Amino acid sequence: QRIRLSPEEKHLADMFVYICFCSGKEWATDDVLFYTTLEGLRCSKVFRLDLTSSGGRITSIYEETRPDVFVEVALSGDRQILSINCNSRTSSEVMLINTTVSSLELFLVQPRQPDLLYHVEHWRKWLIILASTGPGQEYQVVQAPLSDPSMKTWVSLFSPGPGTVVKDMDVIGDHCVLVARTPTCELVLIVVPLTHPKEAYTIQLPSWACAIETKKPGLTKPRHMLELLISSPVHPPVPFCLHPEDRLLLSGTKDGSFPENQGSYTTTRLEAYSQDGTLVPVTLFHIGPVEGLRQAPLLVHVYGAYGRDLNMEFCPEKRLLLEQGWALAYCHIRGGGERGLSWQRQARVEGKQKGVEDLQACLQHLFSSGVSSPSLTALTACSAGAVPVGALCNRHAHMMQAVALQAPFLDVLGTMEDPSLPLTLEDREEWGDPVGNPKHRLTITSYCPLHNIIPQRYPSMLLTAYSGDARVPLSGVLKYTEQLKKAIQKHFTVNPKAGVYTHSHTCAQLNHSLIVSMYDGFV
Ligand SMILES: *[C@@H]1O[C@H](CO)[C@@H](O)[C@H](O)[C@H]1NC(C)=O
8 A cells, every 4th residue: 555666667766765754645757746645633735756867856746725625636548637635534626637747837627615535537628537426425426528627517427326426446448346235234346438428338357355455557558458356355366357338347367267266255134123223234254154154253343423334355364263253244334435425424423322322223133033142252342443342332232252452532521521632623514522422421421431431341352553653542442441440340349249250450561562461251
């Protein structure tokens, strides 16, 4: 993700010099690199590095002043246009530079307006725009003339059917290729012929497909196909090649076969009814029939924040668990992006509770479908994914045996009360403002993992955190550990006959900035 070769692969060495301070970067030609710098946690400046002059010449291109806006650079598929994407969590503004001329003039596509998100590609004399202007404020594909691309000229080319949501867009020759998700969270490709958009068609992917990475083309090859890597947490990336002209999706391995064992893992898609009747998708990986999983240990993954999909990329240790008889569940709860932009909107700020209800519903549905049982179940999450897990531990500690959290966000109230922390201001769109808004405060206090700890038997926990982590302040993790220890001690003082061995342990390797906290509540 961090390395970009120049198109002719001429500037490999230069890149290693510049990689120290570049975060996002794109090579416009073999000698011109556009990049953003990362300061603290924010990308707000865009620069152009020209390697034709000796030693290289750096020009500042753009500087964003709004504190809640992150800046990224991206080249269009044909490399003719560089877009500078200035996105807050809920709105976008895109500026373009014509990379085929030396002038560095920026032109604005559409001024920012609330809840309008959009991404831009280039096709002939047009812009192809993925914009949140479709039915239900979901993404659709629109077309605008390059000469006047503002919103009033946007013409809709394609909206996916109800329940299907667009996740990504590429333009290949005269075709627009969309990565989309069906209601059960399955990935498909939708090809929209730009000359005949009504003839859009869907291409099915292997049933296990959970993550797609598309490859950027070099300068030399004309772009008539799209190279993809398809993977799942237990399937290593397999290359595929889409030829939109011929409606063909080819496996890119030499003999067209899948790597060994790919076939023996089963991917089952389930849906759980949440408290308000919403169907929440769950992806389950297992070996053998679902009916045989009652005695199987279960590892449950969850995230559900910032409109981001749960990470489903290949993870070798997950595959090892599967081979040792575990079942792996991925719960696509609200707050994430799996079911579209509304999936996030429903569970942000005052809707945050819905994510917790969704997680509870997913666990109940798994157990009632004959998959594992609470005493064999562990939950895992990182960062903001720790919020629904921590909330569920407080409310229904009996639903799981163990919890493993990485860099967990556990003190929502304390963090959001402190505007001096690096992400508090832009995070108000996600969690709300407990200082200025009493309703937000009430909602946060109702689910915040740290503020709802009660004396009871908690699952065993492993928390891993970094003292240098600017996103998730360590103090919250340490406070949580302390309070949890106290609550558990209190519980077993009041119920001395509970017969439970408890042990808690914090190990700090400050030199390596690694803090691990464990609480072991096994009987
Ligand atoms: C870039 O500028 C050149 C020269 O003015 C023009 O021919 C070309 O159409 C422009 N390309 C885009 C994508 O605007």
